[in-house]
Amino acid sequence: MSQNTTDQFFKNPVLGHPSGLFVLFFTEMWERFSFYGMRSLLILFLTTSTVNGGWEWTRENASALFGSYVGLVYLSTMLGGYFADKIIGFRWAVVVGAILMTLGHASMALESEFSIYLGLVLLVFGNGFFKPNMTSIISEMYKDRPEKKDGAYTLFYMGVNAGAFFGILLCGYLGEKVGWSYGFGLAGIFMFFGMLQFWLSQNIFGDIGLKPSKESKAKAEALDTDKRNPFTPIQLVVIATTCILGLLWILNDPASKISGGRINVFGFLGENGNSIAIVSALGLFIVLLLYRFTQYSQITKQKLMAVTFFAFLTIFFWAIFEQSPNSLTIFANDYTNRVLVGNWSITFLVINSLITILPLAIITWVLSMLFSQTFKKYKLAAFILSTSFIIIWGIAIWMLLKDFYTAGYLSLSDDMLGFLKIDKVTTALTEVPATWFSTLNSLFIITLAPLFSKWWESKYNPSANIKYGIGMGLLALGMACVAFGANGIEAGAKTASVSMIWLILVYLFHTMAELCISPVGLSYVSKLVPARMIAFMFGVWYLAVAIGMKGAGMFGENIDKIANEHGLSYFFWMLTLISLTVAVFSIVMSPVIKKLMHGVR
Incomplete structure (x- = not known):
């Protein structure tokens, strides 16, 4: 096959989409099974008493490690996207990532201090190779059918959440009721299955995702007439400085807290060394980004500005949404009547x-x-x-x-x-296991994803900003539910018996919010970004997600401080207010962003 076209992939469709989409569906399903299955246990394992097999950490330290781990998972997609684009291709990147993640879960199943940290490192790099390249393959499959991309990504997201549902349900159950190592180990087994079925079915993708050759690179460059803007030596130095500062900060933040200050890379900068380092890194990045915008053609520049705007909103979404495996799991474990x-x-x-x-x-x-x-x-x-x-x-x-x-x-x-x-x-x-409530998000997505997919393909499909506004509004509504439910918990209380209905409502509204933002955001990246930048820009998108994930950890770190002083309800009302503010901002900016998108819907 010399050329992949939409018509070729649609010859033998499954539910109106190429068969290859569902190969990716099941591959991603098992990868998400492993990722969410392990992640659902991490906070509980770290905070559980040593008598029950845990590490008996404080919630602050557990949230700090959790935030850095999930942040690094998405940050590493930059590396994976680069290697796939330039060296090994999408397919090999997926396989390498799957192997690393399989080894990571196996390492965590051993439960020693060294093996847990080694497992987290392997999972970080494994996700980096795996995650951006699955969505890149979908983008290539639908390059001639952009009108079906939203539906395709939503169906793909259904596979993501099917894996998350069963991963949290089964790994969470085994971890809580049988033993932590069983939960961690089961995650690795299905990651291995996912990798095998992907590799054995790879011919279904035609030429997509093969190792890039000189010919394919030359052909891609010939088709892309957009202005080239290679990085100058000074810009490369700025990028390197930003990356080093950011990486050191995200590693040093939990290390300094867990070690009680004995490990502190930025200690020479004083008490606020960590804050100085990350603010400096973000400042350099923003300056470089704004300068780079001026170097592109007008249309490309404006489309990239639109992507950046949505990425900015995405940071706030994930920082609040990802309270699920963090503060909401703590709420389920310690403050909810589960008997x-x-x-x-x-x-x-x-x-x-x-x-x-x-x-x-x-x-x-x-x-x-x-x-x-x-x-x-x-x-x-x-x-x-x-x-x-x-x-x-x-x-x-x-x-x-x-x-x-x-x-x-x-x-x-x-x-x-x-x-x-x-x-x-x-x-x-x-x-009821504390992790069980997290399965509701995936269950509701499996149920609602087809409806949202049809909505996005109908004439009532709202604009990008309205989707984000609706999503952030639903996120606020969910947080308001748990804030109201926690209203009777006194400041400083360590346990309570709040009704389970509030957590159920949280996950219902947060699921609808996720369907409005997460898969739709990925679709806009694929539509607005030039083809030669697609995998790398997916990596940039995941950089925004990484910042949001670390933000989720930072919110979680402060739950005890805020709850002890103002009460637990106050903590969730703060998150409600932030969500509402971002929702209003997204809607107000609609006319501006619509112009920047140049007709892309």
């Missing part, structure tokens, strides 16, 4: 069974649709993917049987208990 008895117990068990089995059945149906188009050509990949689903079905059914038996609603023989490795004990109650 259910009687009718509430059986109701939860039935609902939990339905939300486990039904999504798994839907995804299995999507799998069967993919097999109907690809099985003959990709038998081994189909076998690997089928095996992974058989294992998932087995673990899910085991979990449900264990919960029904423990709560006293199911009778199992001694032989069956031994076969299933279930302890012979009943409690006549159900304790």
Whole structure:
């Protein structure tokens, strides 16, 4: 195949989209299974007492490490995007990333201090190679069908959240109820499955993602008539300085807190050394960015300015949205009544069974649709993917049987208990895992993503700014719910028994907010950025996400300080106000950004 066109990929569609989209769907699904499964456990593992297998850290230290980890995960996409663009191609970048992440999860399963830190490092670099290049492949597949990109990214995002749902549900359950190493280890197993099925199905992408050759680079340059602006030596020095300062800061921030100040790279700058370093790095970056804008053609410059505007809004979105594995998980663990008895117990068990089995059945149906188009050509990949689903079905059914038996609603023989490795004990109650609430985000996305996809493809598709405004407004509404629910918790309280309904409402509104912003943002990057810059600009986009992730950690670090002084509700009301402010700002800026986008919707 000498050239990839939209028509070629749409010859044998699945649900109106190329079969290759669903190969990426399942690859990303298992990668997100591993990422979110491990991440859901990280804060709990770090703050749990040593008696229960944790490290017994303070919430401040745990949030500092969490913020730096997830920030570095997205920051590393800059490196992965560069290597894919210039050296190894999208496909090899995905495989290298998957292997590194598999090793990272295996390392964390060992639970020693060295292995945990090593695992986090491997996961950071693995995500950097993997993440930006999956979306880059989609962008290439739909380059001649831009009107279908929003729908494609939303469906892809459904796969992302299917993986997140099952990862949090199963890894979280095993980690909390069986042992931390089981949760960490399970994440690595499915990352390995995802890598195998991607590699064995790669021919479905035609020429997309192959290692760049001299010919392909020359052809891309010939097609791109936009003005070239190579970095000058001075600009490269500024970039290097910014990167070094930023990297040292994001590593030094948790290290200085965890070590009690014994490790402090910026100690020579005084008590506020960390702040001085990061403000200097951001200042240099902004100056360079503004100067670079002046060097492009007018239309390209304005489109890049629009991308930068949305990236700026995205920072605030993720800083607040990512309270889910941080302050909201703490709220679920310590301040929410999670023990259910009687009718509430059986109701939860039935609902939990339905939300486990039904999504798994839907995804299995999507799998069967993919097999109907690809099985003959990709038998081994189909076998690997089928095996992974058989294992998932087995673990899910085991979990449900264990919960029904423990709560006293199911009778199992001694032989069956031994076969299933279930302890012979009943409690006549159900304790909802703290990580369970995080699954609601993914569950709601699986349910709502098709509706939002249709909305974006209809004549009622709102403008980019309105989407962001709606998303930030919904984010504020969700935070207002938990703030209202926490209203009765006194300042300084370490525990409480708030109703679970407030967390359920938070995740419902935050899910709708996410559907308005996250997949749509990726789509706008692919539409507004010149082709030669696409993978790198996805990396730049993830840089904004990285700042937001670190911001989420910094918010989480202050939860105890604010709660002790003003009460926990005050903390969540602050996040509500920030979200509302950004929502209004996005809507007000609509006329300006619309001009900068030059007709792109």
